[in-house]
Amino acid sequence: MYRKLRPIIVKEFRQIKRDRRVLSILTLVPAMLLLLNGYALNFDVRDIKMAVYDGENSSQSRELINSFLTAGYFEYTEHLTDYTQAQSLIDEGTVKLVLVIPPDFSRDIISGRQASIQLLVDGMDANAATTIIGYAQAVTQQYSQKIVLQNLSKIGRKSYIPINYEARIWYNPEMKSAKFLVPGLIAFILAITGVIATALSIVKEKERNTIEQIDVSPVKPLSLILGKMIPYALISLVAAALVLVAAYIMFDVTVKGSLLLLFFATLLFVCAALGQGLLVSTIADSQQVAFQIAAVVSMLPTMILSGFMFPIKSMPLFLQIISNITPAKFYLVIMRGIVLKGVGIEAFWQQLIYLLIFITVVVTISVKRFKQHTV
Amino acid sequence: MNPMKALELHSVFKSFGEITAVNDLSLTVDRGEMYALVGPDGSGKTTTIRMLCGIVKPTSGELRVLGFDVQKQKEEVKKRIGYLSQKFSLYGDLTIDENIEFFAEIHGVYDYKARRNELLEFTRLTPFRDRLAEKLSGGMKQKLALACTLIHTPEIIFLDEPTTGVDPVSRRDFWKVLAALLKTGITIIMTTPYLDEAERCSRVALMDNGNILMADTPANLKKVMNGEVVEIVCSDIRRSFALMKKHHSVKEVQAFGDRLNIVINSSVADMQQILVHLQENMITVNDWRVVKPSLENVFISLLTDRKKV
Numbered sequence: 124m125y126r127k128l129r130p131i132i133v134k135e136f137r138q139i140k141r142d143r144r145v146l147s148i149l150t151l152v153p154a155m156l157l158l159l160n161g162y163a164l165n166f167d168v169r170d171i172k173m174a175v176y177d178g179e180n181s182s183q184s185r186e187l188i189n190s191f192l193t194a195g196y197f198e199y200t201e202h203l204t205d206y207t208q209a210q211s212l213i214d215e216g217t218v219k220l221v222l223v224i225p226p227d228f229s230r231d232i233i234s235g236r237q238a239s240i241q242l243l244v245d246g247m248d249a250n251a252a253t254t255i256i257g258y259a260q261a262v263t264q265q266y267s268q269k270i271v272l273q274n275l276s277k278i279g280r281k282s283y284i285p286i287n288y289e290a291r292i293w294y295n296p297e298m299k300s301a302k303f304l305v306p307g308l309i310a311f312i313l314a315i316t317g318v319i320a321t322a323l324s325i326v327k328e329k330e331r332n333t334i335e336q337i338d339v340s341p342v343k344p345l346s347l348i349l350g351k352m353i354p355y356a357l358i359s360l361v362a363a364a365l366v367l368v369a370a371y372i373m374f375d376v377t378v379k380g381s382l383l384l385l386f387f388a389t390l391l392f393v394c395a396a397l398g399q400g401l402l403v404s405t406i407a408d409s410q411q412v413a414f415q416i417a418a419v420v421s422m423l424p425t426m427i428l429s430g431f432m433f434p435i436k437s438m439p440l441f442l443q444i445i446s447n448i449t450p451a452k453f454y455l456v457i458m459r460g461i462v463l464k465g466v467g468i469e470a471f472w473q474q475l476i477y478l479l480i481f482i483t484v485v486v487t488i489s490v491k492r493f494k495q496h497t498v
Numbered sequence: 499m500n501p502m503k504a505l506e507l508h509s510v511f512k513s514f515g516e517i518t519a520v521n522d523l524s525l526t527v528d529r530g531e532m533y534a535l536v537g538p539d540g541s542g543k544t545t546t547i548r549m550l551c552g553i554v555k556p557t558s559g560e561l562r563v564l565g566f567d568v569q570k571q572k573e574e575v576k577k578r579i580g581y582l583s584q585k586f587s588l589y590g591d592l593t594i595d596e597n598i599e600f601f602a603e604i605h606g607v608y609d610y611k612a613r614r615n616e617l618l619e620f621t622r623l624t625p626f627r628d629r630l631a632e633k634l635s636g637g638m639k640q641k642l643a644l645a646c647t648l649i650h651t652p653e654i655i656f657l658d659e660p661t662t663g664v665d666p667v668s669r670r671d672f673w674k675v676l677a678a679l680l681k682t683g684i685t686i687i688m689t690t691p692y693l694d695e696a697e698r699c700s701r702v703a704l705m706d707n708g709n710i711l712m713a714d715t716p717a718n719l720k721k722v723m724n725g726e727v728v729e730i731v732c733s734d735i736r737r738s739f740a741l742m743k744k745h746h747s748v749k750e751v752q753a754f755g756d757r758l759n760i761v762i763n764s765s766v767a768d769m770q771q772i773l774v775h776l777q778e779n780m781i782t783v784n785d786w787r788v789v790k791p792s793l794e795n796v797f798i799s800l801l802t803d804r805k806k807v
Binding site for chain 2: 126129130131133134137138141142162276331332335336337338339341342
């Protein structure tokens with residue numbers, strides 16, 4: 124078997140070596156994508172710019188403002204003298220949050236009535252707004268509790284807060300989105316390079332008609348396909364390793380679980396991506412068309428349907444079903460499991476099996492279609 | 499079923515949808531022959547060759563190459579044939595040596611080095627062996643393509659218009675290589691648009707509309723020519739050409755620089771009348787003689803006869 128594959132593998136490596144375009148797609152693009160996406164795709168909500176309109180200017184109101192500022196999430200920018208300024212600040216995007224304290228704030232508290240404050244939040248980025256409201260709520264809640272405790276102790280009652288909770292965040296304690304994104308990025312990069320490179324390399328043979336010479340030789344379609352896939356699989360694996368190293372250097376992402384398992388899962392995913400590229404190559408007849416189809420087939424589903432950026436569970440049902448067409452969805456579960464959680468095979472054997480099925484189906488269809496082109 | 503025959507085709511049909519490319523084609527070629535398929539574009543030459551190589555499946559009929567059924571014993575056939583397609587494609591980003599190595603190995607030849615040197619010598623490509631194929635001239639590319647088709651020592655090679663687009667000097671070079679090859683006992687099947695090339699073949703099949711009009715040695719083909727070819731050296735070639743074209747007893751006219759070639763039924767019966775006609779139109783005829791018909795004359799007369807029917 125190896126004897127039959129060897130000439131194709133050797134030839135492929137020689138061509139890759141000489142084709143700067145393919146070589147750069149395979150090596151430089153992954154690193155660039157990681158750099159761009161890793162820094163640009165940041166879901167962390169920190170240093171939220173806030174302005175304050177304090178209508179009262181009492182010690183009580185200043186205490187509330189202070190508890191906002193010491194919470195660690197908010198960055199104080201301006202003290203408003205006029206309530207109407209709030210609107211323009213939010214419109215301009217200078218601040219994400221305006222805290223409005225009414226003139227009778229402390230009076231209400233002291234006299235035992237419920238005091239109200241107003242939060243104006245820029246809702247343009249809905250995710251960020253939700254997070255901001257959450258933070259603000261927590262700060263307000265804490266401050267309210269403090270007041271309750273103070274009041275109770277004034278009337279001489281010993282008091283306590285009935286439930287004290289302590290949240291511990293596992294796997295990504297600093298809640299850095301980079302850690303969550305990097306596994307997804309690796310999948311994304313492998314999908315794009317794998318699908319595009321394979322599709323291009325086979326369509327090139329069609330375009331230049333060299334495929335006909337292989338057709339009249341005793342080489343079987345499966346040998347040709349495997350001979351083409353192996354070099355690209357190897358290069359993709361190297362690219363994946365490079366991305367992991369870069370992720371460690373740039374974003375401090377370390378692999379918690381077994382490297383061997385990670386290698387094995389990545390190999391499967393790479394094969395799935397190459398299989399897709401193969402299928403594309405049986406559809407397209409020119410490199411241009413192949414590039415476009417391959418880009419659409421690999422980029423969009425991996426970006427949108429894999430759970431890379433948008434959680435699959437919050438998608439409408441039919442999209443959840445469609446999301447199964449992208450192998451990245453399954454690889455991501457495995458990746459995040461191994462890299463972030465350090466879990467073993469028992470946590471993702473189903474996904475591994477799915478990838479195996481995906482590869483078998485895609486490669487079988489491709490080989491069939493390959494044979495068919497002999498009309 | 500005769501393994502001594504290089505090719506045997508029995509009533510082969512091939513249609514692509516509505517179009518019938520090959521229509522009831524039967525053909526036998528002996529081993530060691532150099533056999534040419536000639537015919538106008540779309541006459542089914544390339545389709546026939548592609549069917550013989552197993553790239554295209556026939557709609558019906560039987561094709562045997564070296565005694566093996568192309569459909570049922572594809573692998574046996576593939577081992578023994580070489581195919582140089584119309585636009586044979588080499589890997590432009592591989593060197594001459596690497597191209598030959600690749601084609602050797604995909605044909606299961608791993609001990610190719612001696613044969614490669616021999617073929618490079620033979621095609622005089624040795625000095626360029628480390629050059630990328632895309633940097634070669636058209637003629638060199640064609641010779642490299644031939645070397646690639648020959649690396650696994652096939653018993654029969656199919657050449658589809660091997661010299662189209664190659665300069666005359668390289669063409670002659672290429673033919674020298676083919677002639678030398680033929681001495682080694684290989685069978686060569688080729689298509690060509692150049693009838694002077696076809697004349698060098700042992701047998702020629704004239705194809706039209708997916709069928710063979712006639713197949714024989716070039717000498718025999720010329721005998722079946724209906725009528726005679728007369729060469730006329732005269733003044734004002736253009737006007738005489740127009741005159742001859744309209745003349746009722748002239749079946750075919752071709753102009754060559756200072757002379758015309760006309761095809762007529764009989765020089766004895768018609769020539770006098772034609773000369774008079776030319777003179778009446780103020781054309782000076784310097785000389786005329788009956789010449790041997792070329793394959794081109796034969797072919798064109800066969801095609802025009804057929805159209806008239």
